[in-house]
Amino acid sequence: MRIVKSVQTKVCVDGSLMKEYVLDEPLTEEFLEFLKHFGTLRFMEHLKKPYFSFEQEYFISIKGFAGDANVEVRYNKNFQDLLADYFHLLLYYGRQGVPGVVKMNGIVQSIRDRMKIRLDAD
Amino acid sequence: MKITHVSQDENSPIVYLNNAATTWPKPRGVLREVSRCLRMPLNEPGRTTGNGSTDYPAAARESLAALFNTGPPDHFVFTHNATDALNLLIHGFVKHAGAPFHAITTELEHNSVLRPLHALETGGAITLSVVPFTGCTVDPAAIKKAIREDTRLVVMTHGSNVLGSVQQIRPIAEYLHASGIFFIVDGAQTAGHIPIDLSDIPVDAFAFTGHKALFGIPGIGGFYLRDKDSIAITRQGGTGTDSRSLSHPDEMPMRFEAGTPNYPGIASLYAGVRFISTTGPERIEKRGKKLTACLIRELQKQEHVEIYNTAPDLPLVSFNITGLGNDEAGFILAKAYRVIMRTGLHCAPLVHDRIDGGQGCIRASFSYFNTADDCRRAADAIREVAQGAHR
Numbered sequence: 001m002r003i004v005k006s007v008q009t010k011v012c013v014d015g016s017l018m019k020e021y022v023l024d025e026p027l028t029e030e031f032l033e034f035l036k037h038f039g040t041l042r043f044m045e046h047l048k049k050p051y052f053s054f055e056q057e058y059f060i061s062i063k064g065f066a067g068d069a070n071v072e073v074r075y076n077k078n079f080q081d082l083l084a085d086y087f088h089l090l091l092y093y094g095r096q097g098v099p100g101v102v103k104m105n106g107i108v109q110s111i112r113d114r115m116k117i118r119l120d121a122d
Numbered sequence: 123m124k125i126t127h128v129s130q131d132e133n134s135p136i137v138y139l140n141n142a143a144t145t146w147p148k149p150r151g152v153l154r155e156v157s158r159c160l161r162m163p164l165n166e167p168g169r170t171t172g173n174g175s176t177d178y179p180a181a182a183r184e185s186l187a188a189l190f191n192t193g194p195p196d197h198f199v200f201t202h203n204a205t206d207a208l209n210l211l212i213h214g215f216v217k218h219a220g221a222p223f224h225a226i227t228t229e230l231e232h233n234s235v236l237r238p239l240h241a242l243e244t245g246g247a248i249t250l251s252v253v254p255f256t257g258c259t260v261d262p263a264a265i266k267k268a269i270r271e272d273t274r275l276v277v278m279t280h281g282s283n284v285l286g287s288v289q290q291i292r293p294i295a296e297y298l299h300a301s302g303i304f305f306i307v308d309g310a311q312t313a314g315h316i317p318i319d320l321s322d323i324p325v326d327a328f329a330f331t332g333h334k335a336l337f338g339i340p341g342i343g344g345f346y347l348r349d350k351d352s353i354a355i356t357r358q359g360g361t362g363t364d365s366r367s368l369s370h371p372d373e374m375p376m377r378f379e380a381g382t383p384n385y386p387g388i389a390s391l392y393a394g395v396r397f398i399s400t401t402g403p404e405r406i407e408k409r410g411k412k413l414t415a416c417l418i419r420e421l422q423k424q425e426h427v428e429i430y431n432t433a434p435d436l437p438l439v440s441f442n443i444t445g446l447g448n449d450e451a452g453f454i455l456a457k458a459y460r461v462i463m464r465t466g467l468h469c470a471p472l473v474h475d476r477i478d479g480g481q482g483c484i485r486a487s488f489s490y491f492n493t494a495d496d497c498r499r500a501a502d503a504i505r506e507v508a509q510g511a512h513r
Contacts, residue, residue, distance in 0.1 A: 012449070013466045013482060044510040048503075049458040051510075053450060063453055072453065 001025055001091045007070075015077035021087070023069045027052075032066065034094040037101050038108060058115065059108075060086055079118075082111050137461045137496045137503075142283055142311060142438050142468075142487030144333050144340060148394070149491075152337050155393035156386050164385050168362025178385055182392035183375070189395050189403075190313075190328070191321045192346055199378040200388060203343035204310035204331035205234035208277070210378060211306050211327050211345055212238045214353035215275055216247050223274040228253045228260045229472040230282045230289070235308055236472070239277065248275070252472065258287035258431045262294045275304045280318075280328075281311035284473045284485065286414070286434025288312060292323050299324040304352060310334060310343075314394070315410060315436055317403040326352060332387060335406075335489065337394030342387030350374050406490045410437030413488040413497050420501035426508040430477045438487035440477075443504070446511040448484045455484075459503035463487075 001023050008020040032052055035041055039056030049065040060083060064071035075083045089107055093100035138146050162175040183195035192198075201207040212235075225248045227239055243250045251268045253260055265276060276298055281288045291307055298305040306327045312318060314335025320328055329345045332338025347353060350372075358370040359380030371377060398406060414437045421427045421441060430440045443451045452465035466482040467474050474480050486500060 044454075044507075044513070046513055047454065047458055047506060047510045051450075051454050051458065063450060065458060070457075 001027070001031065001094065003088065003091070004069075012074060016074045017077065017080050018072060018074045020070065020072050023071065023091075026067045026069045027064060027071065029066070030097075031091075031094045034097075034100065035062070035090065038090075038104065059083060059111070062087070079111075079115055082114055086111070134460055137459075137492075137499050139486040139488060139492070139496065139500055140462050140464045141489035141492070142334065142436075142485060143464050145335060145337055145489045145491075147491055148337050148339070148390070149397040151397055152339070152390050152393040155389045156339060159386050159389035166362065166382070166385075169382070176389075176392075178388045178392055179375075179383055182388045182395065185392055185395040185399065186344070186346070189318075189399055190346060191319045193321075193348070194374070196374040197348065197350070198344055198346050199375045200342065200344045200383055202341055202384070203333065204308060204329045205232075205343075207329035207331075207343050207345040208234045208306070208308060209238050210356060211329060211347070211353060212242070212275075212277060214356050214378075215304055215306070216242055217354035217356060218352060219274055222247055222249070224249045224251065224270045224272045225275040225277065226251045226253060226265060226268050226273060227276070228265075228278045228289075229255050229476060230260060230279050230285070230287075231277070231470065231472065232279065232283055232308065232310065233469040233471070234310070235277050235279065255282075255285075255473075255476070258282065258285040258434075260289055262290050262297070265294050266297055269301065269303065273303055275306070277306045277308070279308040279311065281309075281315070281436050282470070282473065283311045283438070284440050284468050284470050284477070284483070285431040286311075286436040286438040286440070287431060288316065288435035291325065295324045299326075311436055314398055314403075314406070316407045320346060324348075332391040332394065335398075336391060337397055338391035339387055342384050342391050344391075347374075347378075350377055353378070401490065409490055410488050413437060413492055413494070414439060416494060416497040417486060417488075417501055420497070421504060424501075424505050424508055426512050427504065430483060436487075437489070438485055440483045440485045441504075442478060442481075442483045443508045443511055446507070448482050451507055451511075452484050454507050455500075455503055459499075459506075461500050461503045463500075 004022045004024050006019050006021055010018050012018050035054045039054055042053045044051045052066055053063040055061045058076055061074045062071055073087045093104045165175045165177045183198045186198045187195040239250055242248045253264045253268050295305050304326050307325045309328050309330045313330035327345055327347045332342035333340040355370055357380045361371055361376040364371050417439050418432055426444045428442050442448055448465040455461045464485045474482055
């Protein structure tokens with residue numbers, strides 16, 4: 001899965017940056033299972049379209065419909081620069097299964113370290 | 123978790139319930155008038171030798187004066203929208219008043235009122251009291267109680283864009299008028315939705331926007347000002363009249379209008395007001411109330427839905443689905459059910475601080491063109507999402 005285009009960008013009420021992406025294929029069950037390793041996944045399947053939302057505290061949140069190629073991604077307002085590529089990385093490593101989880105955990109830790117340095121400096 | 127392919131229903135009709143932000147669709151007559159306005163050279167008195175088409179500004183002022191039952195049509199001034207009108211009025215009044223003074227507003231206000239007043243307060247031009255609401259309205263007695271010896275200005279909304287409550291501006295206006303305190307009313311949410319007779323209510327200025335219930339296109343609004351000299355001129359420029367003079371004209375409405383007007387916007391407003399007058403403001407109000415009552419009745423049957431005003435005067439319903447953020451609920455309703463509403467703070471942060479802890483809510487708002495079927499489809503969708511969030 002990869003991003004084909006970004007169709008909308010806006011600043012949300014809480015100051016976070018929201019981007020709506022169109023992917024080259026619908027989100028898969030495997031990708032949503034992959035996300036569970038990094039945050040909380042909510043799945044509401046008894047709707048007209050099965051809805052999911054993913055929340056990784058201090059990082060990003062994602063919402064969309066399973067089987068749909070459009071997603072909305074929100075980036076934490078305090079760390080937008082550190083998280084600019086984060087969704088791309090999730091999509092990339094999501095394809096790799098377990099090795100991807102290991103790789104992604106390393107990236108998460110690296111970003112956390114930089115977040116901590118910034119917070120300590122503040 | 124089992125993912126099945128999602129069928130796309132991009133061609134199914136949308137249910138548009140965001141009319142408190144911008145009405146859609148517009149009456150056919152509005153679309154025709156805008157098209158007609160742009161097909162012919164503009165009739166710009168003082169700016170062209172041609173005069174073959176309609177003088178839209180004059181026609182629109184006359185129709186507004188008739189709709190609101192006011193005095194001279196020339197006391198209607200065109201602006202970009204209600205926010206622009208309120209900025210002109212508030213800053214113009216402060217400039218006219220000169221020395222710092224005390225002003226009053228309410229918790230129900232939109233940022234179009236709160237932000238100009240806050241900027242003036244921060245700059246030391248005014249001190250400001252914000253009167254809280256009780257229930258869904260501001261008690262006139264609370265306004266009276268907030269008045270001080272140095273109070274010169276009260277700015278308040280006629281109708282809350284979150285709670286849908288119409289404020290009792292008549293007793294407030296009468297008291298303020300007798301006390302010599304300037305009263306600006308923000309009519310963005312009421313103009314077009316309910317009958318308004320300004321001959322009967324002594325407000326000093328009434329701001330409105332064209333793109334909501336007056337059925338104009340975005341980019342046109344205005345205000346009615348009873349006494350032109352109560353507001354200082356804050357904009358100068360070309361008016362097409364008295365061009366030899368380097369001073370901006372003092373006559374209404376040029377006193378507050380500089381530069382080429384938004385003719386297509388004014389044409390749309392003219393046609394929108396004509397639609398309201400032809401249809402009848404009472405009939406429009408009745409239909410809005412019926413649709414609103416229908417949605418409230420349906421939502422009240424539903425667990426996990428919290429409604430913030432179950433008896434609104436305006437055709438809007440603000441609510442939340444417990445256990446689901448308003449932005450998520452709005453996202454699902456729009457993308458999966460094609461029911462369009464507005465989520466978040468609705469530019470009225472102080473109301474939300476009181477009703478939902480500042481988290482915001484979902485607002486469904488009707489226009490004359492919504493149907494009972496829209497109401498049912500919206501209620502069914504909300505019910506399904508609320509149930510889905512609690513499975």
